Amino acid sequence: MSDGRAAPPSRPADQILESPIAATWRSIAHERAVLVGVGPGINEGDLDELAALAGSAGAEPVGRVVQSRSAPDPQFWIGKGKVDDLHGLLHASGAELVIFDDELGPGTLRSLEARLKVKVVDRTALILDIFALHANSKEGKAQVELAQLNYLLPRLRGWGEAMSRLGGGIGTRGPGETKLEIDRQHIRRRITKLRRDVKDLRKERDVKRARRQKSNLPQIAIVGYTNAGKSTLMRRLTGADVIVADQLFATLDPTTRRIDLPRGRHATISDTVGFVSKLPHDLVEAFRSTLEEVTLSDLVLHVADASSPELERQIEAVRRVLEEIGAANMPEVVALNKIDRLRGSERARLATRFPRSVSVSAVTGEGVEGLLEAVGAATPLPPVEVEVLIPWARGDLVAMLYDETEVLKAEAEPDGTRVRARVGLRELAAVRAYVAAAGGRSGRGEPIDQSLGSSQ
Numbered sequence: 001m002s003d004g005r006a007a008p009p010s011r012p013a014d015q016i017l018e019s020p021i022a023a024t025w026r027s028i029a030h031e032r033a034v035l036v037g038v039g040p041g042i043n044e045g046d047l048d049e050l051a052a053l054a055g056s057a058g059a060e061p062v063g064r065v066v067q068s069r070s071a072p073d074p075q076f077w078i079g080k081g082k083v084d085d086l087h088g089l090l091h092a093s094g095a096e097l098v099i100f101d102d103e104l105g106p107g108t109l110r111s112l113e114a115r116l117k118v119k120v121v122d123r124t125a126l127i128l129d130i131f132a133l134h135a136n137s138k139e140g141k142a143q144v145e146l147a148q149l150n151y152l153l154p155r156l157r158g159w160g161e162a163m164s165r166l167g168g169g170i171g172t173r174g175p176g177e178t179k180l181e182i183d184r185q186h187i188r189r190r191i192t193k194l195r196r197d198v199k200d201l202r203k204e205r206d207v208k209r210a211r212r213q214k215s216n217l218p219q220i221a222i223v224g225y226t227n228a229g230k231s232t233l234m235r236r237l238t239g240a241d242v243i244v245a246d247q248l249f250a251t252l253d254p255t256t257r258r259i260d261l262p263r264g265r266h267a268t269i270s271d272t273v274g275f276v277s278k279l280p281h282d283l284v285e286a287f288r289s290t291l292e293e294v295t296l297s298d299l300v301l302h303v304a305d306a307s308s309p310e311l312e313r314q315i316e317a318v319r320r321v322l323e324e325i326g327a328a329n330m331p332e333v334v335a336l337n338k339i340d341r342l343r344g345s346e347r348a349r350l351a352t353r354f355p356r357s358v359s360v361s362a363v364t365g366e367g368v369e370g371l372l373e374a375v376g377a378a379t380p381l382p383p384v385e386v387e388v389l390i391p392w393a394r395g396d397l398v399a400m401l402y403d404e405t406e407v408l409k410a411e412a413e414p415d416g417t418r419v420r421a422r423v424g425l426r427e428l429a430a431v432r433a434y435v436a437a438a439g440g441r442s443g444r445g446e447p448i449d450q451s452l453g454s455s456q
Contacts, residue, residue, distance in 0.1 A: 030060035031170055033097040034089055037066045038078055049277070049310075050101045050123065052227070057130050057170045062093045075111050077104060087116055097170060099126055103280070106155040121170055124151060124280040129170050131283065139201040146194040147282040153187050217404060218267040218379045220259070221294040223322065224303035225314035226274030229337040233303055233362035234271045237372070256293075261376040265406045270297070277317040284324060295327045299379050306336035306350055306359065333358065333374050340364050382406055382422040388434045391416040397431055 033054055035047045044064045051061045065086050067078050076083050077100060086098065097119050098112065104122040112120045121129075128151060131144040222230045238257040256270040270293045284291070294300060300322070304315050315334070322328055336354060339347055340361040347359060358374045360367035382405055390397050398417050401407055405427050409420040418436065421427075 030058055031097045032062045032093065032095040033059040033099050033170075034063040034065060034086065034093065034095045035061050035099050035101065036078060036086065037064075037101040038069060038072050040068055040070050042066045042068050047101060050099060050126075053123070053126055053130065053276075054099055054170075057126055057133065059097060059099070059170055061099075062095050063089050065089065072102070075108065076115070077102070077108050077112070083112075083115060090116060090118055097121065099123070099170075103278075109155065119170075123278060124282075126170065127276070127280055127283065139198070139205070142194050142197045142201065143287050146191060146198060147280065147285070147287075149187050149191050149194070150282040150285075151280070153184060153191070217258075218265075218299065219297040220267050220269040220299045220301055220375065220379065221297035222269060222271050222301045222303060223294055223318060224274060224337075225305065225308075225318055226276050228274065228303045228305040228308075228314070229362045230271055230274065230303045233335065233337060233360070234269065236362045236365060236368060238269060261379065262373055263376065263406065264402070265376060265379070266403070267298075267375075267379055269301070275318045275321045277313070279317075279321060284321065291325045294322065294330070295325060297330070299375065300327065300330045300332045301375060302332050302334045303337050304334060304357075305338050307338045307341040311336075312353075331378050331380075333371075333378050335360050335371055337362055340366065382424045382427075384424070384428055385420070385422045386428065386431070387418065387420045387436045388431045389413065389416050389418050389436050390431070390434050394434070397434070400427065400430065 035050050035054065037047045037050070039046075044066055047064050047066065051064075054061050065078070065082060067082050069079070073079050078086070089095070090098070095118070098116060098121070100120070100122045102122060103124040104112075104120075109120055109122070128144065128148050131140075132148065135141045135144045222234060224230045234255065234257070238259050256268055259267050259269045261267055272291065272293055273287060302315070302318060304311060304318075308314060319328070322330070334354060334357040336350060336357050336359045338361060339350075339359045340363055342350070350359065351357075358367060358371045360371045362368075385408070388397075388401075390401075392415070394416075398410075398419065401419055401421050401423070405424070406422045407419060408422065411418050423431070
């Protein structure tokens with residue numbers, strides 16, 4: 001049902017940077033679903049995000065039911081009159097699925113399915129289902145299954161006959177797809193094993209992260225509301241072959257690449273899982289090791305969808321999740337993406353509302369240079385400025401300085417290359433023997449034994 005908003009302008013086919021892998025996620029047969037929302041002052045437009053989530057999971061929303069009330073009904077979440085309306089809409093539309101925009105308790109799920117005679121899924125189960133659909137790596141699959149089983153455990157008794165569903169579809173994908181009638185003891189054993197597996201995989205991630213930290217390159221984490229264009233921007237900035245799709249939660253497995261910043265600086269940049277309002281707590285806990293990429297970075301690149309009518313709410317939702325994982329006070333650069341969808345007057349209003357942000361289009365490349373300048377200015381500098389005279393025979397050290405430090409100046413001399421750069425402690429140890437004497441030159445580029453003071 002239309003909410004009166006104009007559709008965003010269409011993009012030329014050659015500007016859609018979608019990964020071919022994304023096509024494999026789309027279901028051939030869509031489940032027809034009715035969406036339900038409850039809350040004070042709620043309207044059908046408030047279910048737009050739930051409709052997008054349902055579409056990502058392979059459902060086709062065919063109707064919406066909303067009820068404005070201060071507190072949900074303890075039995076059916078919606079009032080009994082609305083239950084009758086929902087029942088009639090289900091049979092009139094031929095829908096076989098109901099999706100609620102809240103997390104429901106086991107008793108409520110049981111009551112609804114007994115009354116409506118169709119499958120009922122809440123927002124949490126829907127998001128977990130999307131994650132199960134998109135998880136590709138071993139770590140991603142383990143994290144999703146752990147979150148699903150933590151969600152499933154208290155609902156075994158409440159779901160009753162629903163737990164015997166063996167057919168595919170939304171709410172049934174993921175762990176136990178071939179055996180849904182599993183007892184609590186088996187689930188607890190499986191949860192224990194998954195936690196152990198996730199812990200082991202976390203150690204592998206820590207090793208990779210330690211290697212990046214050894215290089216003393218600044219680390220940047222891309223965060224943002226789901227479908228804000230993080231992966232498209234990652235591809236634009238680095239050329240990384242990451243999955244790009246116009247779907248919610250298309251990217252679950254973080255990708256880390258090297259990025260070139262202005263003035264010869266370099267950094268690593270990591271794409272992370274997208275956030276969403278009312279993100280299931282079990283999911284945040286299961287993906288905590290992945291989200292630590294954000295907490296251990298030097299800078300957060302917060303990508304937001306400038307064309308979304310819910311822009312401010314989405315930015316706040318992301319910041320709430322950052323606060324939950326302990327990254328609330330990280331240095332941040334806000335990139336307002338998808339400005340190619342906005343008119344000039346809309347862009348001007350956006351710049352006024354978010355004066356410290358950078359407007360960019362990951363699809364067309366507009367504003368990318370300005371974004372790199374902003375990121376470079378916000379990224380911390382290496383700690384020590386040093387001038388060295390590297391002999392010609394040690395060209396490897398010159399290459400190392402260019403690769404892993406910020407080179408401020410370099411010039412060729414008869415005995416070698418004189419370089420002035422800001423370096424980290426590891427690079428300083430490698431070139432300390434060739435530090436130029438204060439106020440003079442070494443003449444032959446021979447090692448100079450002197451100690452350095454603190455960073456300038």
